[in-house]
Amino acid sequence: MKDIKIDFISIKKKLAKWQSRFSNHYAFVGVMIVLLIYLFTVWQIRSLAIAEPTPEQEGSAEVVSLPKIDEEAIKQIQALEQNSPQVRSLFDAARNNPFNE
DSSP states (O other): OOOOOOOHHHHHHHHHHHHHHHGGGHHHHHHHHHHHHHHHHHHHHHHHHSOOOOHHHHHTOOOOOOOOOOHHHHHHHHHHHHHOHHHHHHHHHHHHOTTOO
16 A cells, blocks of 8 residues: 655645635635525435435335215204204314314
């Protein structure tokens, strides 16, 4: 393996030269870096949003079954609603504003 010799003094001098040359442009460089990060993030989101699953992923997907609704329970609730004005007003209030507690 070769020995790599790095002359830190010459690198420091070159960096000082570049720093003096571009010291007025720090804000511009910072904005450009932020914009590049934003562009990369948007590009990644777009590529993930249009991604389609592979056939293996489609085959291994779990099938979600919908819950069964008991018809007898629906009939009982409807009969209770028709017979009691308090329950009817409670259901009407819940239909009009479902997020009210």
